[in-house]
Amino acid sequence: MSESTPLPIRERTRRLAQTELTSVAQDLFVAQGYDGTTVDQIAAAAGMSKRTFFRYFPSKDDLVIGKYDLFADRMAEALDERPADEPIWESLRRVFDTTLDYVQDDYQRARNEAMDEIVRSTPQLYARYLEKMQRVQQLLIGRVAGRLGARGDDPSDPRPAAIVGAAFACMQAARQAWFASDRSDTFGDYLDVAMKTIQLSERPTA
Amino acid sequence: MSESTPLPIRERTRRLAQTELTSVAQDLFVAQGYDGTTVDQIAAAAGMSKRTFFRYFPSKDDLVIGKYDLFADRMAEALDERPADEPIWESLRRVFDTTLDYVQDDYQRARNEAMDEIVRSTPQLYARYLEKMQRVQQLLIGRVAGRLGARGDDPSDPRPAAIVGAAFACMQAARQAWFASDRSDTFGDYLDVAMKTIQLSERPTA
């Protein structure tokens, strides 16, 4: 019983070290750019060796885009919580609201936007970001397939992937448009516009 | 006039060297995997040094995914050739037919499929593939925006990106489904199914 927190004790310091590294790295990235910053510099700035850095992050990339892994589970949960009889397109729109909370988080919003800018302007990171999003989609595709009826879980049915992919395309489009806008409208507004330009066909029922 | 081919002379040997490298590399990749094959091995197998390899390809990745650059221009041209009054969704569907010709190309089809498999199974390459596709989409988005009327070229209008992104999502979905299928239907059939599940809203005309 005395060992009610056998893992947290070590795990918590681990998290602290990770956030510390992330914080230090962000400053260096905005000052020197992503490619212009070496792992040695980040590690040194955090008072540790390169080798130790790689014990906290599997790669330099993961320090930046690792946080997107949380999205996957959060979105999957959010989708599960939608009523089963709700139109899929509407459910997906609501799932994206989960993202908005993250954007809304204000005391770190400037920092997050700076990191997003780095991801967008660094091809290598952007590529990995897209791949992560693709993985998130995979999680949702399975659930959407379940709602599509009997043929749903057939991997050779392209419809679930098409629907989820289209929804993410709308999110991506809204994201890009919102960044290019004067921010007088909310991201949610852009998301609505984007997703309203697309409709799902009446299900062939067959 | 006698110098009617001043650049081709060198450029042609360059192309030859590139295709030779690509061919050799493909064999090594299928035998040892992508990560298990070093640039030194590829270069040696083609009878050159590592340094020379990087004069023909900017990176190891580009040897594999470089060919996708051709897609961008081909698709853009294909879209330009569609009648201006054709529904955009239909135009995009026809543009994807351009891809089919490539798949149809038979005397190298097995080889191409093997490379596609490598791209799909190597996260690093898959990420770069997605990024390339994103760039292709950018080319098409501009053109689609032009067709959408006055607000079309406004970068803060998410609709063009949403439409193009959705179309590519369908292509991706069809691709994945077709690979998982028994190939009794054509890829075009899957593309039709995927794209028919999605409709564009009536333009708000505003």
Next chain:
DNA sequence: CCTTTAGTGACACCGGGTGTCAAGTGTGCG
């Protein structure tokens, strides 16, 4: 107090990628 165990740093190493330089291979021109 002593043993075990996790975390760490130092070091060597690998592979992708680049800069540099010197040697080779033409190609044109005097």
Next chain:
DNA sequence: CGCACACTTGACACCCGGTGTCACTAAAGG
């Protein structure tokens, strides 16, 4: 013919991201 020039190549050294190894330290636990 021979020289000069541009271009290509190979060899070498180097940087950086990432990994395996090992010895050290410090805390947990008997």
